[in-house]
Amino acid sequence: MDRQQVYQEIEGIFGLVPSFFKELPDNTVEAEWRLFRAVQLDDGPLPVKYRELIGLGIAAATRCRYCVFYHTAIAKLFGASDAEIEAAVHYAKSSAGWSAYLNGLAIDFDTFKQEVEQACDFVRAQEHKQAA
Numbered sequence: 001m002d003r004q005q006v007y008q009e010i011e012g013i014f015g016l017v018p019s020f021f022k023e024l025p026d027n028t029v030e031a032e033w034r035l036f037r038a039v040q041l042d043d044g045p046l047p048v049k050y051r052e053l054i055g056l057g058i059a060a061a062t063r064c065r066y067c068v069f070y071h072t073a074i075a076k077l078f079g080a081s082d083a084e085i086e087a088a089v090h091y092a093k094s095s096a097g098w099s100a101y102l103n104g105l106a107i108d109f110d111t112f113k114q115e116v117e118q119a120c121d122f123v124r125a126q127e128h129k130q131a132a
Helices: 003-014 026-041 048-062 065-077 082-104 109-131
Strands: none
Touching: 003 026, 048 065, 048 082, 065 082
């Protein structure tokens, strides 16, 4: 597809061609659009709302105001509530904080991994007991 064909496809989906696509070089515009569409728009194993909430959490952690705005708007478009938006951002804050703490202290990864697996085994055993 040439640039104009890509633009026609984008406009058919969004009603316009966002300026960030217009900044792409001719030799990458088709590939970038196909990847964007496949990851951001096409159906997949995760519903769009949840993908956008994940995107929002990442955007908040990386402090990208463009991505925060985009993922919030699209998540809401696909039914995310204000409570879900807040929960995604709060989770990102917690996850980023723990990542900084664990990495900053250089906590032993093998011990960490063993403890997580042990905790998961414990929870599974508790669920099995409750189901029996």
